[in-house]
Amino acid sequence: MLKIYGIPNSQPVRAVMWPCLMHGLAFDLQLTSQNKDAKEPAFLADVNPRGTVPAIDDEGVVLWESHAILIYLCEKHGWRDLWPDDLVARAKVNQYLHFHHRNTRELVVHWSRSLWPSVFGKTDADEGWFRRNTFPGLENGRAVRRQSLGIIEGMLGRSAFLAGDSATLADISAYEELGQNQPKFANCEDYSDYPNIRRWFTAMEELPGHDDVHEIWSLIGDVNRVEGGMRTIARANKQAAQTIRDAVARIGRQGA
Numbered sequence: 001m002l003k004i005y006g007i008p009n010s011q012p013v014r015a016v017m018w019p020c021l022m023h024g025l026a027f028d029l030q031l032t033s034q035n036k037d038a039k040e041p042a043f044l045a046d047v048n049p050r051g052t053v054p055a056i057d058d059e060g061v062v063l064w065e066s067h068a069i070l071i072y073l074c075e076k077h078g079w080r081d082l083w084p085d086d087l088v089a090r091a092k093v094n095q096y097l098h099f100h101h102r103n104t105r106e107l108v109v110h111w112s113r114s115l116w117p118s119v120f121g122k123t124d125a126d127e128g129w130f131r132r133n134t135f136p137g138l139e140n141g142r143a144v145r146r147q148s149l150g151i152i153e154g155m156l157g158r159s160a161f162l163a164g165d166s167a168t169l170a171d172i173s174a175y176e177e178l179g180q181n182q183p184k185f186a187n188c189e190d191y192s193d194y195p196n197i198r199r200w201f202t203a204m205e206e207l208p209g210h211d212d213v214h215e216i217w218s219l220i221g222d223v224n225r226v227e228g229g230m231r232t233i234a235r236a237n238k239q240a241a242q243t244i245r246d247a248v249a250r251i252g253r254q255g256a
């Protein structure tokens with residue numbers, strides 16, 4: 001069975017698990033923390049030399065980098081809704097996936113700068129502390145984040161989803177960064193100036209498997225007010241992982 005290494009609190013890990021649930025592909029979620037488990041010598045040697053999650057082992061095919069994993073799974077299983085066959089439609093999805101890494105992904109810096117001081121009870125975090133304890137981000141990260149939101153708002157003004165009339169890998173990847181920051185979840189981004197993004201959030205929430213993959217968001221809640229430190233995060237990851245495993249088990253029963 002496909003093994004997915006990672007934790008529910010990771011954006012790119014959720015981006016890999018969600019299409020699997022959507023398409024009824026069973027997987028074995030191997031809870032792998034980014035700071036400890038993914039930095040173990042065996043993981044670095046056998047799975048991912050960069051020590052990040054997600055990574056997969058698909059009956060001996062070992063891959064890391066969420067977009068490479070997603071494209072591999074789409075091509076292997078023929079998920080043409082998410083990764084279209086048509087040359088131009090696929091190029092539009094691919095365009096977003098390349099854009100994502102140094103642009104939309106910068107939103108995670110803002111999320112982690114809100115989350116980690118609250119988890120560690122740090123009220124006087126300085127730049128040095130942020131550099132050591134959160135995603136480091138780009139020098140001009142704030143500007144990149146604002147520009148990314150503007151570009152995505154514009155794209156969603158031209159079509160219902162990022163690369164056309166229905167959700168593709170572009171939407172899955174983008175949603176993991178943007179969706180979590182909503183006031184009703186992490187509460188660290190105000191989307192009131194982005195009506196197209198808000199409309200798209202509603203459409204994304206209706207996709208199959210959404211609630212199973214994203215339970216972690218309500219378990220952690222407002223990232224500026226996490227109580228109980230790392231234990232709360234670890235407990236939330238375990239509980240959310242169980243919900244995902246239960247959803248995978250339901251696939252097994254439906255497929256049997």
Ligand SMILES: N[C@@H](CCC(=O)N[C@@H](CS)C(=O)NCC(=O)O)C(=O)O
Pocket residue numbers: 009010011012013034035038050051052053054064065066067101
């Ligand atoms: N570009 C990678 C990013 C993966 C990534 O940043 N994962 C985080 C967890 S959300 C991680 O493992 N961080 C640990 C590190 O950077 O050392 C992908 O899309 O898979």
